[in-house]
Amino acid sequence: MIKKGIGRQIVMHYFIVVFVTLFMVEIIFSLAIRVYYYDTVYNHMYTHSTWTSDYFQKFGRLSSDRDPGYFTEMLQTFELDNTELMILSRNGDVLASSNALQADKAVQTSDVSQAVSGSVGKWIGRQPSTGEMVMAVSMPLMERGENRFVVRFVTSLERINANLMKLTLLSIGVCLAVLALVTLFSVGLANSIVKPINNIRAVSAQMAKGRFDIRIRGKYPYELGELAETLNYMAKEIVRSNQIKDDFISSISHELRTPLTGIKGWSETLTIGGFDPEETRLGIGIISKETDRLIGLVEEMLDFSKLQQNEMKLVISRVNLKELLQETMLNVWAKAEQKGIQIKLEDETEQPVTVMGDGNRLKQVFLNLVDNAIKFSHENSWIHLVVSLKEDNRVLVQVVDSGIGISEEHLNKVKDRFFQVNHQGGGTGLGLAITQQLVELHHGDIDLQSELGVGTTVLVELPLAEPEEQTGEEDLASTEGESSDE
Incomplete structure (x- = not known):
């Protein structure tokens, strides 16, 4: 289990994106393959229905009413494997069927109604007698422009649905394998990002505690490498700035001590008295010179402080x-x-x-x-x-x-x-x-x-x-x- 953090977020984002993508692909694939198979079956039965209708228009009016065996001959001529061929009346009564067990009841499905109205009918549903899923295609048989009978092809979809289920399960298995591979890849990718970040974070924590002598080791790609180099540079500059600051304190201490020592020495000397005017003038001159030097040092630091705080005002x-x-x-x-x-x-x-x-x-x-x-x-x-x-x-x-x-x-x-x-x-x-x-x-x-x-x-x-x-x-x-x- 990946603990909370960037690693888990990366894995979850990859997983969700790939899962949603595969889910949509699976749905589209299942629908597409189902439509393809069903359309193939429909087109096959539609073609034979058309042949049957054309044959009846040419030869049916000569024999259909006078020869009861005419429909049997049509059934034998246009029969399809694994498909039941039926000749129905306009009321849906079964006049002839390639199935030895003819239905007792009239067929009232939507495809028959469409065929009676003069168009090609298609119906998918469960057969009342067997309960299996079937597809029926019905077409009117015209005689002298009049709709006399209905030819109906019925085929079972159980084998097709079984094959579709196998293909669906196979595609789901492929999707799960792809999802597992992507998850493993995302875990590796997350670790390749999180490990350098953890290393950088650990070193940064040490720097935050004042240990600027440590550095981030290793070569990291892209932005992580730039971040590591920036932190190393920052630590180097802080060390340099601290050294400069220490040198400044040492230098300014010396600069301040020297004039103060001269001022203190001459002040104590002049306090004793007993000097001629020339020596007194020399001592006062040294005190004045060293005082000016101190004022210059202080003013320089004050100017720098104002500039750093953006308080320097210019008279333009x-x-x-x-x-x-x-x-x-x-x-x-x-x-x-x-x-x-x-x-x-x-x-x-x-x-x-x-x-x-x-x-x-x-x-x-x-x-x-x-x-x-x-x-x-x-x-x-x-x-x-x-x-x-x-x-x-x-x-x-x-x-x-x-x-x-x-x-x-x-x-x-x-x-x-x-x-x-x-x-x-x-x-x-x-x-x-x-x-x-x-x-x-x-x-x-x-x-x-x-x-x-x-x-x-x-x-x-x-x-x-x-x-x-x-x-x-x-x-x-x-x-x-x-x-x-x-």
């Missing part, structure tokens, strides 16, 4: 992209100067470039990209910001550096949250993840191209703003709506 306006990039270069100029890095803006558009977006957030995007380029570039190298237009009404900004580059192994992961190629480089590993989401909020795309030891190119695509005369009213409405939300 028309932004001059070239001016924004120039401001970005000025903001990082001092940091680049310390490493002797030259930053250059290359304009390939030769026209104003305006986009619709939040200027502060777009500036955050390019500040993060340029800051990363400076961080991972060699001393006395260069960084180029290239602005160009694309055919699909979009602008492309490329941040190109000649730094250390990124290996192919890490290139697809650098935009993942918490991921850091170099954990000693500082930071939270959220910068590129935040950058990507901000670009996507502006309906743009970001892509990275890099070669280890050669450099990195970050490509940012943004949609251009419509001409101002077409969008002035829309911008005003958008600004008013955002102001009311705030």
Whole structure:
């Protein structure tokens, strides 16, 4: 007995479908074979009835009334094997019969009535005298256009019905054999589906308990194989995400401890007093610098949290992209100067470039990209910001550096949250993840191209703003709506 579940459902569905199909086929087959046999018998008797009627029309009027033995001669001429031939009067009285035992009563079946009315009659029923199933075919015998007598052929259907029963039982046996084979096949099919599902379910239950080191073994076909691969991939990604999270916690703990240690140390030192103004100014400067660093780390995590929860609000306006990039270069100029890095803006558009977006957030995007380029570039190298237009009404900004580059192994992961190629480089590993989401909020795309030891190119695509005369009213409405939300 198959226990409840998908396996039983599959077997039951197969069984029901095949059973109903075979049942309908059996009924149609039984009816068809019965009709075929019965029609064959009917056609045979009908043909002989026609011959008898034709013979009577040609020769009957010469002898039927004057020669009592005429009907006997007709019986001998048109008699059929295993069939009783009868000549009846219009009232159904038996005038002659090939059966030695003639009926005492008049024949009143429907076939005789039809023949008396001038048509061919057919009747299937039980013979009153014997109780057996018979078929009777009656036809009028016409003389000079007048219906004088009725010729009636009667044959037993018992042997035919017996043969039909044998064929029916045989066909039922075949159907039962087919049904048994289909049931066995469906059980095998159900097991081939249920066993992998049970295996996948067992492994999934272990994964639900936190055991992400186990994997679904075996090669499964079609959707089951895809499901197994998806679960294995999910477990692999969870392990990787947990590892990245652990690395992030370790890294952020170090990033937070370092400035806090400096702030605490200088605070205690300055509390003691006795320092000259220069030393005091140095200590306060370090405290201020480390405080800014802490604020930057916290703001980065807050921005990421807002983006994850879809709570980041953008103040949309028309932004001059070239001016924004120039401001970005000025903001990082001092940091680049310390490493002797030259930053250059290359304009390939030769026209104003305006986009619709939040200027502060777009500036955050390019500040993060340029800051990363400076961080991972060699001393006395260069960084180029290239602005160009694309055919699909979009602008492309490329941040190109000649730094250390990124290996192919890490290139697809650098935009993942918490991921850091170099954990000693500082930071939270959220910068590129935040950058990507901000670009996507502006309906743009970001892509990275890099070669280890050669450099990195970050490509940012943004949609251009419509001409101002077409969008002035829309911008005003958008600004008013955002102001009311705030």
